[in-house]
Amino acid sequence: MRFLVAVKQVPDTSAMRVDADGNLVRQGVPSILDPYCETALCRILDTRVPGDEVAVFTMGPPQAESCLRRCLDLGADRAFLITDRDLGGSDTWATARAVSAFVERHCPDADLLVFGRQTIDGGTGQVPYEVAQLLDRQQFAYVTDLSIGDGGIEATQDYGDSLRRCKVPVRSVVSFGEVDLKGRLCSIADHIRAGERSVVKIDRVGLGLGVYSVGLKGSTTRIEGTSVVKGERKCRKVRIENPDRAVELIFDMVGVKG
């Protein structure tokens, strides 16, 4: 099996603070490998068997190499950095276009394209499905579990109110819906081995795309404004001394059978 995992370097939003004027403080905020992407990669690394190959790629500025280095530390075999000034400012569609071009030109034989559901910075959650659309592949979102056996690839998808177990044809796009609470640390030996692997850099020309298909020029999204959506919550205060009764009540309220 050849897995190709998409990752992104993002600012660590959990380390961001809002200053007295309500502005986000970006100074000193570290860049990290997006937790959704890291989880997706780790699930694949856990799934693979000897002989499989796991490649990772990211599109971003030259500094994004450090997140690929982390992927190599964690156990990825190969890494590609798609980087070019012309790609700066890409919206989700222009990103998907660049990513699809990369897959077709540089990893056409990948058996599975793997993404995280979204990233913690933009969080639109559109790129994986746009890539699937552009490459005309089947897509499987909100995957919680992936296994490969004699019967081929199988995935469990979590739709919130139901789980769906399905067969995944080779060459599909799969996106993992979760973030592992327990992060992963590689070993010193993994890190030393990873140091022997290099990161392949690819620019716009290497993708075979024109200036007008990528970056700001290739992006049609215009942000008119942003606003906070206020959710209404109902609140009911109940005083219960007996913990068992409290559990029952919570189960009743959320509609779970105890």
Next chain:
Amino acid sequence: MFSRQRIQPGSPYLTDESKLTGESRNVALPFSEDEVREIMRVYNSKGNPVTVSAMRTGVCGGCVPMGNDVVSLENMSGAVGVGRDDRSYFIRLLPCTTLEELDRILLERSFDGLEDLTPGAVESLSSEPVSYFYPVDPTEMGGSIGGNVATNASGPRTYRYGTTRDWVRSIRVVFADGGVTEIRRGECVAEGNRIGFPAGRCYYSFDVPSYHVDGRVKNATGPRFQEGMDLIDLFIGSEGIFGIITMVEVYLIPRVPTVSCIQFFPDDASALGAAKRIRSEVAGLEFLEFMDKGSIDLIRSVMDRDPLVVGSPVPPEGSALFFDIPEEGHLDTLGTIGEIVRSYGSSLEDSWFGSTLEDFRRMRELRHAVPKSIFEYVASLKSAMPKIHKLGTDMAVPDGAADEMMSFYRSRLDEAGLEYVIFGHIGNNHPHVEIILRSMEEYEKAKAIYEEFAAKAVSLGGSCSAEHGLGRIKTRYLPLSYGEEAVAAIRTIKDVMDPKGILNPGVILEAVR
């Protein structure tokens, strides 16, 4: 007029992380140095003692009041200004600024509104290519800089960077009578064994006690005196008995990019053996910490419930060494370490490597979870056993005595059938032995053994309190370490500086009967 509040029973002002509990009726809450001075004038005029309290993360009960009022500095926090001298940049802080806050200010470079203590210093520090940091790392980032100076705090990074004392440029101190002075290192030193200085309307002078302290062993057992001493050293490590620190300037250095590693070993003996070789063969270690098998078991047992470590991977069974090395040249360094650990039954496959802030945070918090879970465990025993408090050693010994001390710890505790974990600053021969108490009988037994440990450490040329200070709980170690004569000499200085004995009575020096 300063603000004063009633203290309710069970108030946090009545305890610290030692879980010793005290009594007090009122807490005075100054917002400025002037208010601290006013408070001291009022209390001194009536001869009413006070206990100085900051963030109460101390582990020796130094800020726990025994009937007298509390002066809590909690409202005096934040950075004031930045300067630069021949040594480096320095930052001026109010006493209750926490290390966490200091670290955040430096990392985010949030210098807006800070004063230029030397021309252009703020602008110049902001535009440095790498951010600066304060390298003393007493692991508990919630402690205040004033508390750190008062206890001469140190920690893992003492291995490379020394203790708080080495980083303090200047302090401002309010005395028992409300007088105030600013002391900068190098500006007032003893002539031989006599030191004198003016403060307000007073002129203080006294003889410097002449007990011997081995400068190579970590030591926070009371103030450090020596011939030709600097006046600032009277206040660093004297836990507030001579004055209240109302401002601190500490030096900063450029952040060195590092990588973090935890190396696992099958047993404690292999980890300790490897630690010795790593110390002698590997240059540039930022720190070297040990976690014995019991500590790792303890971490594993709290992994699912402690929010601090819930996001960390679960460590394998066995013991571990935790160290940071500079990123530059780290592959070569790791190669050397690999050869060492192989000869102790481990391999670099059995390790964790971290290169991002998130990795560092995970590893640090894992290490911090050991003392923290013990402190919480002791707190949970308090309702059933109100007299109990934490019993953890803080002793350091010279290089040649490390093995003997370690076997002594183990043999005495094993003979007594007590449960314990050993972790901490192995790089400075300063592991902490935390005794896990289950009953008052065990507590009494452990207390007796603890005394043996202290005596043994002193007999080996070590210190009884290497970083936590003496507070109220460990006052008996002052005579044990330096003899009654030295204690009498310190008492004489206390009488000169605070004739009515109103500042932190019972801290460092046993309360006068």
